Amino acid sequence: MQNVHIHILANGLTVLLKPMHTAPVITSWLWYRVGSRNEGSGRTGISHWVEHMLFKGTPDYPQGTIDRLIERNGGYLNGFTSRDYTAYYETLPADRITLALQIEADRMINTVFDADEVERERTVILAELEGYANHPATWLDEAVNAAAFTVHPYHNPVIGYACDLHAITRADLYQHYQTYYMPNNAVLVLVGDFDPDALLATVVDLFGALPAGPPIPPVHAVEPEPQGERRLTIRRPGAAEYVQIGYLTPDCHHSDFGPLLVLNAVLSGARSLSGGGVPTNRSARLYKALTETQLATGVYSVYMPSRDPYLFELGAAVRQEHQAAEIESVLLHEITRIQDEGITDEELARVHKQMRAQLAYGSESVTNQARMLGTWAMLDSHTRAATLLDELAAVQVADVQRVACTYLTEQRRVVGTFVPLADAAANLEQDAAA
Amino acid sequence: MSYPTASLTRTLRHTLNNGLTVLIYPTPDVPVVSVRGDLLVGAVHEPDEQLAGLAVFTAAALIRGTQRRSFQQITAEIEARGCSASVNAGMHTTNFSGKALPEDLPLVLELLAELLRQPTFPPHELDKLRGQYLMSLRESEQDTRYRASQALRELLFPVAHPYRRFASGTAESLKQISRADLVRFHQHYHPTSSTIVIVGAVEPEDVLRRLDQHFGDWQGTTPTPTLAPELPPVPPLSAIRREDVVLSGKVQTDIYWAVPGLRRTDPDFYAALIGNMVLGQFGMGGRLWHAVRERQGMAYSVSSGLEAGFGAGPWLAYAGVNPHNVERAIAAVLAELALFVEQGCTLEEVDDVRAYLTGSLALGLETTGGIASTLLSIERFGLGLDYLDRYPALIHAVTLDEINAVARRYLTLDRYVLATAGPPASAG
CATH class of the missing domain: 3.30.830.10 (Metalloenzyme, LuxS/M16 peptidase-like)
Structure with missing residues (x-):
């Protein structure tokens, strides 16, 4: 991830430009430091709703024209909201990128938030929430998060709670937009087939005059040290039992980030942080312990960089002949093994090679490169994209054992279980017999 | 351009x-x-x-x-x-x-x-x-x-x-x-x-x-491989057929509408491809998106699809909606389909889709995987290595009349199938 040009405009907008000439394509990603992390009680889901409204038009680009213009010019676009940030991207044939920049500069400050559009989007987002709620795993995931965070807003789902989505007003949305959408709270990432000086001039021309705003409200919340294991059970109709275990772990600024990333890779394979990767889980520890032994399917572990301390998670879907308690104990046993015996040099070397390959795959497309640079810019610094392999190379086997002992403890964990309601299981038996 | x-x-x-x-x-x-x-x-x-x-x-x-x-x-x-x-x-x-x-x-x-x-x-x-x-x-x-x-x-x-x-x-x-x-x-x-x-x-x-x-020394077992067999004929639909699947514990109902579609090698393919994009793909999700999501706020996911491969798969429309809105959403999808069939696409809509299909070619070739998938598809359907060079002309050769005629012929509003799956009607 070399060759990144960085410029900070007078209004505070950070611009990252990375020329890449392998295809006649350019991608534009505009990132804002706002997500569910910035939401208070009663306003959950508001960042995501604002993101939806940015597709609803400005006076210059009325409702329906943004999607149409980008696609008409051979591009694709979308936006997404996470816990820590919101991003908008367009990937276009190289000679069309100015269009994306014009739209982004305009909708940063001129989005209309028409009252009727706000009402229609309310039910669209409720439908999005209901689509997620059709999957049993969503209920378990939300419950584990809610139990793991008692103080920090990571407690809340990014989509928000239905009661808040019913209550949020147009005025709330507009205020949220005005608070967070400003050049000094944004990073523009451009990757692709361009001359950096020429494209920077276009950026300055379009974004340079946008007014800077006041500093954004800081998030003071700090999740306190957990004072004991928390357990929960979700009982709903579903096809199988599921287990999900989450440990409160440090964020990406901490010196233990690298060892935790390696620990995750030892459990279920190294993966790309930006898409484009390949699965490498079947030679890793959790697959051997749970899938090969026919106890479970869909076995995973996940540890992702976050702005504030988030979770290191493990989970699986329980095979019909087994119980969630068995799966939980095998998952915990795999953690204990690493705490007691550590990992091997061979495992560490494998993780390095896997990560090198995954990063190469993730760097192939301009879109994925911009995603990686922008993610790191939001969480810490874009330079982490380039130094990640070095960070991992510095990790020793003893570090991995140490972080497993420090963070993957009973005290710091939430254990969640999904148990299908009996009547749904009975329906299933009938279906199978029919 | x-x-x-x-x-x-x-x-x-x-x-x-x-x-x-x-x-x-x-x-x-x-x-x-x-x-x-x-x-x-x-x-x-x-x-x-x-x-x-x-x-x-x-x-x-x-x-x-x-x-x-x-x-x-x-x-x-x-x-x-x-x-x-x-x-x-x-x-x-x-x-x-x-x-x-x-x-x-x-x-x-x-x-x-x-x-x-x-x-x-x-x-x-x-x-x-x-x-x-x-x-x-x-x-x-x-x-x-x-x-x-x-x-x-x-x-x-x-x-x-x-x-x-x-x-x-x-x-x-x-x-x-x-x-x-x-x-x-x-x-x-x-x-x-x-x-x-x-x-x-x-x-x-x-x-x-x-x-x-x-x-190089792979000879295979059977002297000649079994190539694509003839698929049984699909009898034309003679009426509207519907099935509702009930699943407990769900809070959204998924709805599919469909008619028999066409093969990738069918002469109507490009007309159907463009028509389908106008109907349920272009601009995030075409006319269906604008009607069901943007104007009526009923669904997050709504689109149409054309499964045209070796054989003729369905030409379908999809929406995921609140269980209380199932009949309203079906009516909205049917109304858009009726409008689409009766009035056809406009030249402006077709121009948008032509511009997208030809303009986005470079994006599909951005990665080694994208290029490899494109080449495999070119080889499988016998399109020729110059296919991408010919593609803009192929897309521009399809006329508005052809697109609208194909839509009228396939998208039959008195003969189709409809399937839903969601919670019992009283739930949600």
Whole structure:
């Protein structure tokens, strides 16, 4: 991830430009430091709703024209909201990128938030929430998060709670937009087939005059040290039992980030942080312990960089002949093994090679490169994209054992279980017999 | 308007002595190699419905053991280098793929050859794989989108038609498939029906030499491969047919509407492609999106789709809505379809879609995997290596009248099928 040009405009907008000439394509990603992390009680889901409204038009680009213009010019676009940030991207044939920049500069400050559009989007987002709620795993995931965070807003789902989505007003949305959408709270990432000086001039021309705003409200919340294991059970109709275990772990600024990333890779394979990767889980520890032994399917572990301390998670879907308690104990046993015996040099070397390959795959497309640079810019610094392999190379086997002992403890964990309601299981038996 | 050129004419096309077709496209600046390939063997070649899922099962079982390596050895070797080698099957084809840093391409090619040519189907590994499939089917049985799509296919296709079911089979059929069935089905794998595409930082001569080493003496078992069989005729719909699947514990209902569609090689294909984009794809999701989501706020996901491959799959519309809005959403979809059929597309809409289809070509060629998939599709449907060069002309040659005539002919508002899956009508 070399060759990144960085410029900070007078209004505070950070611009990252990375020329890449392998295809006649350019991608534009505009990132804002706002997500569910910035939401208070009663306003959950508001960042995501604002993101939806940015597709609803400005006076210059009325409702329906943004999607149409980008696609008409051979591009694709979308936006997404996470816990820590919101991003908008367009990937276009190289000679069309100015269009994306014009739209982004305009909708940063001129989005209309028409009252009727706000009402229609309310039910669209409720439908999005209901689509997620059709999957049993969503209920378990939300419950584990809610139990793991008692103080920090990571407690809340990014989509928000239905009661808040019913209550949020147009005025709330507009205020949220005005608070967070400003050049000094944004990073523009451009990757692709361009001359950096020429494209920077276009950026300055379009974004340079946008007014800077006041500093954004800081998030003071700090999740306190957990004072004991928390357990929960979700009982709903579903096809199988599921287990999900989450440990409160440090964020990406901490010196233990690298060892935790390696620990995750030892459990279920190294993966790309930006898409484009390949699965490498079947030679890793959790697959051997749970899938090969026919106890479970869909076995995973996940540890992702976050702005504030988030979770290191493990989970699986329980095979019909087994119980969630068995799966939980095998998952915990795999953690204990690493705490007691550590990992091997061979495992560490494998993780390095896997990560090198995954990063190469993730760097192939301009879109994925911009995603990686922008993610790191939001969480810490874009330079982490380039130094990640070095960070991992510095990790020793003893570090991995140490972080497993420090963070993957009973005290710091939430254990969640999904148990299908009996009547749904009975329906299933009938279906199978029919 | 001028667009960046998208052309694959510098692809090297070669046929090995045993009939295996090879396509190589070097991208010296990209330090990654993608492999994509297929064999003309899929669920349509399964001997009978009792063994539904056999093609998928066979393909997935290849990695479970070969004459030279166990499943555990294969995954350990391949994953230690962060590469991939996998095989999976669908309705008409068995597809294989691999991804590697250039230094690891030799291992990926060696392993792919081993999987395709020398599987041993170890019984204990088949049990594990079967258990995983049954678990996955058990989860699918509780999935509204899966169930609505399944019901749709049963309404649309006659009993003997393979499109009536998913290629993945059923719990019943998977339990019946024996090791002998897999061994027998694997005999359909044959070099003359196979293509392999390699894109990345490679030397074509080096790749050809390795392919010859690993695949050159592959002769296959059956003297001629079973090529695409004739599919049973699909009787025209004579009325509106509907099925509602009830699943407890759901808070959203998935709705599918469909009519019989057309093949990829049908002369109407490009007209249908453009018409379908206007209907339910362009501008995030076409007219259906604007009506059902943007104007009425009823759905998050709404779109239309055209499953035009070797055979004629459905031409369908989809929406996921609150259970209270099911009938309202169906009425909205039907109203948009009626408007679309009666008034047709406008020239402006068709121009938008033409501009998208031709302008976005360069985006599809951004990665080695994107190029490899494009080349495989070009080869499979006999489109020619100059296809992308000809593509803009093909798209622009389709007239507004042709598009609207095709929409009128296929999208019959008095004869269609409708399937929903969601909670009981009183719930939600």
